[in-house]
Amino acid sequence: MPQLEIGGTTYEVDEDGFLQELDKWGRGFAQGYAAVEGIEGELTEDHWKLIDYIRDYYAQFGIAPMIRKMCKDTGFDLKRIYALFPSGPAKGACKLAGLSKPTGCV
Amino acid sequence: MVKRKTPMLDELEKGKWPSFVSDIKQEAESRNETDVDLQTPKEVCDDLLDLLELSFKDREGHWKHGGIAGVFGYGGGVIGRYCDRPEEFPAVKDFHTLRVNQPSSYFYRTEFLRKICELWERRGSGLTNMHGSTGDIILLGTTTPQIEEIFWELTHNLKQDLGGSGSNLRTPNCCIGKSRCEFACYDTQEACRNLTMEFQDELHRPSFGYKFKMKFDGCPNGCVASIARSDMSVIGTWKDDIRIDQEAVQAYVAGEFKPDGGGFAGRDWGPFDIVKEVIDLCPTHCMAWNGKKLGINNRECNRCMHCINTMPRALRIGKETGASILFGAKAPILEGAQLSTLTIPFMRMEEPFNEIKELVGKIWDWWSEEGRSRERLGELMQRKGFAKFLDVCGVKADPRMIKEPRSNPYIFWKEADIPGGWERDIKDFRKRHQK
Ligand code: HEM
Ligand code: HEM
Numbered sequence: 297m298p299q300l301e302i303g304g305t306t307y308e309v310d311e312d313g314f315l316q317e318l319d320k321w322g323r324g325f326a327q328g329y330a331a332v333e334g335i336e337g338e339l340t341e342d343h344w345k346l347i348d349y350i351r352d353y354y355a356q357f358g359i360a361p362m363i364r365k366m367c368k369d370t371g372f373d374l375k376r377i378y379a380l381f382p383s384g385p386a387k388g389a390c391k392l393a394g395l396s397k398p399t400g401c402v
Numbered sequence: 403m404v405k406r407k408t409p410m411l412d413e414l415e416k417g418k419w420p421s422f423v424s425d426i427k428q429e430a431e432s433r434n435e436t437d438v439d440l441q442t443p444k445e446v447c448d449d450l451l452d453l454l455e456l457s458f459k460d461r462e463g464h465w466k467h468g469g470i471a472g473v474f475g476y477g478g479g480v481i482g483r484y485c486d487r488p489e490e491f492p493a494v495k496d497f498h499t500l501r502v503n504q505p506s507s508y509f510y511r512t513e514f515l516r517k518i519c520e521l522w523e524r525r526g527s528g529l530t531n532m533h534g535s536t537g538d539i540i541l542l543g544t545t546t547p548q549i550e551e552i553f554w555e556l557t558h559n560l561k562q563d564l565g566g567s568g569s570n571l572r573t574p575n576c577c578i579g580k581s582r583c584e585f586a587c588y589d590t591q592e593a594c595r596n597l598t599m600e601f602q603d604e605l606h607r608p609s610f611g612y613k614f615k616m617k618f619d620g621c622p623n624g625c626v627a628s629i630a631r632s633d634m635s636v637i638g639t640w641k642d643d644i645r646i647d648q649e650a651v652q653a654y655v656a657g658e659f660k661p662d663g664g665g666f667a668g669r670d671w672g673p674f675d676i677v678k679e680v681i682d683l684c685p686t687h688c689m690a691w692n693g694k695k696l697g698i699n700n701r702e703c704n705r706c707m708h709c710i711n712t713m714p715r716a717l718r719i720g721k722e723t724g725a726s727i728l729f730g731a732k733a734p735i736l737e738g739a740q741l742s743t744l745t746i747p748f749m750r751m752e753e754p755f756n757e758i759k760e761l762v763g764k765i766w767d768w769w770s771e772e773g774r775s776r777e778r779l780g781e782l783m784q785r786k787g788f789a790k791f792l793d794v795c796g797v798k799a800d801p802r803m804i805k806e807p808r809s810n811p812y813i814f815w816k817e818a819d820i821p822g823g824w825e826r827d828i829k830d831f832r833k834r835h836q837k
């Protein structure tokens with residue numbers, strides 16, 4: 297299992313970089329990871345808005361929200377989400393939010 | 403260095419059919435000899451074969467479930483795959499596949515094919531699949547750090563984009579259409595390209611509950627099998643009459659023209675018999691031949707294409723052409739395989755294709771609102787009923803949508819359709835009907 301060190305803390309992540317120990321998540325993890333996912337500098341208010349929304353939803357329902365729902369509830373359209381998280385809502389935003397890997401499909 | 407020992411896979415090389423095992427071995431040898439500056443492990447094909455042999459032996463797959471790999475700006479186009487025994491098979495530790503948007507109808511220049519093979523040998527496994535069942539160029543197997551590099555080269559040097567994967571619009575696909583085929587009732591390439599460009603966002607940035615495919619066939623011969631393989635099947639058709647050249651019909655009967663464009667040559671089928679081979683095979687029995695003249699009762703013709711395919715020099719599609727639009731085909735994951743259902747009997751297919759774009763918009767809105775996660779449009783149509791679906795599309799039920807009277811009795815009256823609504827005056831009723 298690959299490990300990742302951010303700000304002195306070591307995290308277990310899977311091969312795609314998704315956090316394995318969900319309870320270890322902290323704001324430092326998200327900020328520390330941002331650059332890898334193509335985000336320059338400090339995470340902005342809008343980044344946090346999306347990250348917090350995803351975490352709340354996950355805490356409530358145990359899954360990541362559907363993209364359309366994410367757009368509706370946050371008021372961000374898809375373009376804005378990709379502008380905030382260039383690698384996209386699943387690979388980028390969910391990863392920074394510390395969710396486990398969304399199960400994908402070809 | 404060849405470490406491969408694959409007795410079970412070797413079995414798959416026997417017999418007269420092409421073998422993917424032989425193909426992968428061939429690429430493995432060529433990677434060992436090449437002087438190309440390989441950016442991915444040299445042993446990728448060897449490890450792939452060894453890993454598959456192990457899977458056969460264990461009777462278990464050795465790929466992990468799913469994987470998320472991609473390029474910045476896009477959420478689709480790359481299918482992430484990781485091996486679950488990376489220490490033993492390091493060269494296929496990560497083995498991601500790229501879907502690349504194919505050119506319409508697969509028109510290539512050899513120069514392009516050489517370039518894409520060169521790129522894929524250098525930055526991938528060298529293994530391609532031309533073409534995947536989605537229609538894309540499939541580049542099988544590369545490592546994570548290569549993905550952005552490949553994307554850059556693809557888009558800048560080869561001018562080709564990634565295709566769709568995941569819960570998004572899959573790369574639209576079309577038959578060869580008007581570029582080569584006289585049966586084409588509309589320009590499939592134009593329609594396919596136009597809608598591909600219109601829906602770039604839906605193609606590259608997944609936002610649906612599941613995949614959505616659209617395919618364009620120029621006529622009911624269905625060379626891209628849109629009716630079986632796409633959520634939206636656009637199939638060319640005509641409204642008026644099949645054009646008949648009676649002299650050419652005579653020429654077929656006299657044996658001057660070969661039936662089916664000479665397609666069944668190589669065996670003696672005896673002289674062409676128009677009654678046996680055309681008239682009697684018309685599925686709606688709407689053709690007649692009196693020895694001199696061919697007649698078609700066009701109102702009964704269901705455009706199966708048989709007569710036109712058999713005598714293409716004598717029969718032509720009508721002049722008033724467009725497409726029928728059908729929805730909801732899918733493969734058998736839930737509920738079994740399903741063909742798509744006729745929804746729009748006729749639509750003109752001309753630039754800028756606004757009518758079909760509006761229709762697609764309405765359907766996506768409904769599907770996104772009502773559909774469950776991983777529910778294909780065809781399943782939602784079944785769950786909610788076809789009457790509801792017609793409502794969403796804003797079209798009225800029509801006898802042409804009914805395949806057999808008993809299999810889809812989906813015309814329900816709504817109160818608004820009934821003069822006076824559901825309210826009835828019982829006294830008034832009894833004046834006309836005894837108890
Ligand atoms: C039990 C395991 C698997 C199942 C049930 C499965 C199922 C499927 C299905 C249903 C499709 C769609 C085929 C189509 O559109 O006709 C597909 C496509 C694909 N699968 Fe799998 N798959 C499995 C394992 C794998 C593995 C291990 C890999 C790679 C290492 C893989 C790579 C792909 C790729 C690249 C495609 C897309 C091919 C194309 O677009 O033509 N799959 N798979
Ligand atoms: C609004 C009025 C009616 C409705 C909604 C209705 C509905 C149905 C339905 C759903 C079936 C089953 C069809 C199938 O699955 O094959 C059926 C069969 C039948 N109905 Fe009606 N029906 C109506 C009026 C009538 C009337 C007025 C008659 C006779 C005068 C009638 C005679 C029959 C017969 C004989 C069958 C059996 C046909 C067969 O299976 O061959 N129905 N009806």
Ligand code: SF4
Nearest residue numbers: 577583586620621625
């Ligand atoms: S689907 Fe019809 S129009 Fe298209 S290539 Fe096939 S025969 Fe020709």
Ligand code: SF4
Nearest residue numbers: 684703704706707709
């Ligand atoms: S197209 Fe098919 S249904 Fe129509 S006349 Fe020819 S054979 Fe008959």
